[in-house]
Amino acid sequence: xxxxxxxxDLEVMxxxxxxxxxxxxAGARVVVFVIEESADTFDDLLLAxxxxxxxxxxxxxxxxxxxx
Numbered sequence: 001x002x003x004x005x006x007x008x009d010l011e012v013m014x015x016x017x018x019x020x021x022x023x024x025x026a027g028a029r030v031v032v033f034v035i036e037e038s039a040d041t042f043d044d045l046l047l048a049x050x051x052x053x054x055x056x057x058x059x060x061x062x063x064x065x066x067x068x
Contacts (some may be wrong), residue, residue, distance in 0.1 A: 009037070 010018045025031060 008020045
């Protein structure tokens with residue numbers, strides 16, 4: 001069974017409440033995961049850049065570029 005994930009960027013209101021409107025009928029059962037968004041908006045870009053550095057660390061690349 002395919003499931004569609006929805007992402008909502010929300011701000012926590014008074015007393016720790018969040019409100020959102022979903023495209024499901026009343027009575028539908030849903031699962032909600034809540035995580036706090038990082039204050040640093042560049043964390044995801046930094047992680048992406050670091051995760052792809054291994055591409056450059058390989059013996060074939062070193063062999064070609066060390067002689068260039």
